[in-house]
């Protein structure tokens with residue numbers, strides 16, 4: 001695995017997504033409502049739309065254009081019009097920095113390395 005720094009925890013919203021560029025890929029780093037951290041392709045599988053501009057709800061990210069939702073744990077779409085999964089990347093945290101391994105995407109739509117739960121302390 002080749003984890004690389006993506007974003008500091010302080011730069012992530014309490015619930016939401018931020019687009020980062022890693023190895024030329026647009027990746028959405030997401031903190032879900034339960035505090036878990038995820039990294040997924042930032043481009044919808046239906047069209048060239050940035051998913052990080054969409055809403056996070058119940059461990060899914062919504063495409064703002066047509067409303068498809070993608071499971072942050074598997075990348076699988078949970079509703080039409082998108083039918084193909086998005087890539088999901090392994091995530092870990094070190095010294096309050098979110099690290100992402102874009103060299104090891106999971107495109108099977110059947111589980112990931114598991115989200116990391118952050119405890120945001122101030």
Ligand code: FES
Nearest residue numbers: 044046047063066
């Ligand atoms: S562009 Fe995302 S669902 Fe259509």
